[in-house]
Amino acid sequence: MDQKQIAAIYHQETKYYETKMAEQQKPLKWDAQPAPFKSYHTEKKIDLAPYLPLRTNPFTGKPIEPVPEENGYPFTLGSLSRLLYFTNGVTGILQYPNGESLAMRAAPTAGGLYPVELYVAVRNNSVLEDGIYNFQANDHSLVLVWEGDFWTELGKYCFDHEAIEPANLLLISTAVFQRSAWRYHERAYRRILLDAGHVLGNLVAYAPEEGFFSYPIGEFVDHLLNRLLFLEEDLEAILSVVALPQNPVHIDPSQKKIPQHQSAKTEENSAMDPLLLQLHKGSSIQDLNTEAPEQNPTPDSEETLEQKYHLKETTLLTGEPIDWAGGVGQTILLRRSTRAFTGESFSREELAALLEYSYVATSRSPLFAPSYLETYILVQHIDGLEKGVYYYAPLNRELRLIYAGDFETQSWHFCLGQELARDAAALVIHTAHLENAMTQYGNRAYRYLHIDAGHIGERINLAAIKLGLGVSGIGGFYDDEVNALLGLPLEQIIVYITTLGQPHGLRRS
Ligand SMILES: Cc1cc2nc3c(=O)[nH]c(=O)nc-3n(C[C@H](O)[C@H](O)[C@H](O)COP(=O)(O)O)c2cc1C
16 A cells, blocks of 8 residues: 555545445444543642632532632642633543433534543642643543653654744643444544544634643654653654743744655555554654655645635625624533524624624634645525535635535435434535645645644634534535535535534524
């Protein structure tokens, strides 16, 4: 197998086809389901629950006595507690009739499987020892995994990213592959990356409320960083690092060291590995050698996204931006994926406000490959918009009607027969020309595109909840049927679908 093209091969091999679903969706082995939390044999935990903005501790059921915030420099335990909570803490407990329960988290996750773990690197803090901690979402605590100041190594392995040195806090997200692969097999890697993007979306949206500036970093030498955390790479691996300084950092793109994305040592990638691991390894950066930026292909400008379909009939999306007074945290607390839509419409102004929050320029800078993600919107019931397939030009805030029509039966079908798609008012469909993205990022483009789509997906979630609308991601679809509906060649891959509509059973705010 040509490992240079592993992303394209993986994508093709993990497409769903109606005729093959019986063999692609194998029966679940319930007794083999991995736990969604990591456990460490230690009594030494740092309890972050007392700082939660809640009346009752969700893990003990006891009232939370407010604790003073003043100790802790340069940031308090309280702000770290809330940052982790609103990024991916337990925000709800689902009780099943058989007595079992599911701890539901701040970020959505395909199949309720929660493959993403968070680690926290801290230094120079007056109440926390220097070190790398694992965030234990199941009781909202920290466990010190490795003691010491690792900033030199962290900076070096992330190609001296400018935001690392000024920061005293980094959040490192990993994926425990089997949690998702248990159910989704090879296609799990797509959903894992989308899940990681949702978690990142919460972090980037919430961090300013605690006084942090967030700088997501996707370029790092995988095996060196994984080794720093002593991860067994075939089981768990790092997907992103986020530097969280308390002052803004000027990032000069001309100074950026661009690693050789194609440098995967293919002979080390065993053809015996599952495809998921072959892609993960094939999209790894193997060494610290960097190429001069001018030797890399010129990045596609985001402007090209604006040129598409520019001769088509255009609707300018204008409306009042969402008022986030009161904080995004309150919305994260309320966020849940909608399980059924009524089939009713919402307004063009609501769609405008939602897309504005999800795509505005300031929220695009934390994306890893913003020039390559192309957005299509299938309008099924939006007041003031003709039904049909639209292209969305994010910077111009324009919807361009590619063709009009009623496609609910098709959307129901290509989303594997999910009524959620049929009854949605609109579907936001993220696509990308994979080959073009790979000319800049190699196989790693696959990670970036999916994490970015999840990141935008989370912003769409938050905006929808804030507006009183229903929302849910959809990770399973018949890929080629979506291409056919959008009129796109197969080189343009379908990355992610987010459904929006009026939620059943809830009155709108
Ligand atoms: C990447 C991704 C794919 C998803 N795919 C589907 C889907 O195909 N159908 C569905 O009903 N829900 C889907 N969901 C929603 C999850 O089922 C939901 O997030 C999970 O059960 C946790 O519930 P919560 O979002 O309410 O916290 C998806 C979520 C994500 C993040």
